[in-house]
Amino acid sequence: MAERILIVDDEEPLRRFIGRNLAARGYEVLTAQDGWEALRLFEQSAPDLIILDILMPGLNGLEVLKRIRQVSLVPILVLTALDQEADKITALDLGADDYLTKPFGVGELLARVRAALRRVRWSEGTGGTGILRIGDLELDADQRRAWHRGEMLRLTGKEFDLLYLLARHAGRNLSHRFLLQRVWGPEYQDEVEYLRVYIGRLRRKLGETDDHRHLFTEPGFGYRLEA
């Protein structure tokens, strides 16, 4: 029942320091010293939270973050050095949940770990069954049904898949390529016209107007869903 935390950092002393502190609070701790090992451990043991250093030799933290975010919403807490403001912003854009600037205190680390895990537990409690709520939108993957302001929507299979994918990553811009790969499969990753057609159909069914809008276009890049 203990929560599993994966620590990714190339500095051995820091890894041990964080690891000992977390283990002392009853968490199960895994460590990786580079990006590739991190991805392997992530797939193998499905941790509940990841603490990820950005600055690493080889596959760096941002790259690891991006790859994990393509397949999972596990909370990720990013570690940055004092002068890496730019990386911090990038990391949040890529879907990091929180960041800590080195050097940091143990108390602060533990507080953020607890906060991140609590958020997850809560969202699982409410929607962990495949039910997702984004503002006035509600999606039930088990029943393949969607509601908007309480009204049931009639969505086809592809329409639902696309909306659900966007909703799972609500607030973030998702690229054409990513959306196409996930909904239509890898061989369709360049067929942008499908997206245009389907986003249009979703907008119509969601009754979007100028003042009430969910689906936003990021020209030249992709789309984003917001509450």
Place this chain on the structure above:
Amino acid sequence: MAERILIVDDEEPLRRFIGRNLAARGYEVLTAQDGWEALRLFEQSAPDLIILDILMPGLNGLEVLKRIRQVSLVPILVLTALDQEADKITALDLGADDYLTKPFGVGELLARVRAALRRVRWSEGTGGTGILRIGDLELDADQRRAWHRGEMLRLTGKEFDLLYLLARHAGRNLSHRFLLQRVWGPEYQDEVEYLRVYIGRLRRKLGETDDHRHLFTEPGFGYRLEA
């Protein structure tokens, strides 16, 4: 038949705002401006759902929540301010069903109210004996007999199994795979043509017409039975 909702908040404008919106959607609305009035109204009128502000003078929301939970499982939706993370956790521990952070949009409020009421209706429908009543349909699992508008139906074994399964989950979309696994067994989970044939036979025996309908198709996904 309208569902009754009790709004508890010390701020008069917010109470009126929420109240008007819910009333406009056809709910019956009651309001209380403090904890004591809330408890009195709760006992007096047995609402179907409670919207409860935490921060109130006098008996606060958490106290009200605790007392109501000692005697009832009515869904309770808690309102908190942006910076009351701690109260939110406490409220969930005490058995709140969901929370909304102020300020919130009307759409989101309505969506959550509908979701909470839907959950209740669904869990009510599941308990009980071997006899199931869904609108003008009655199924007796012990005798394996079914009636429709008082007329006994002549159903074969598989027909009864399928109808009973759909009825037990009335109002929900059930996937092809789920239905096939349950009625025919795991090795038949891809034989969708069985479903087509059997749904067709059930529709005929239930005398379905355009205006009187029980079995609905969710193309590309499965079927649903409704009253």
Place this chain on the structure above:
DNA sequence: CGCGACGTTTACAAAATTTTTACGCCTGAC
């Protein structure tokens, strides 16, 4: 054996969805 009830399979028309195509609009580069 012949009959009836039931489950299974097949065939084809109807419906719904997905894919493809066409066209108009807007924006930014030149």
Place this chain on the structure above:
DNA sequence: GTCAGGCGTAAAAATTTTGTAAACGTCGCG
């Protein structure tokens, strides 16, 4: 200004899924 490229929309074409009828086979029973 105009041209190219990305975008939104509508609608036709192609494909997939569904509804329905009917044929087939098996099993139990008189």
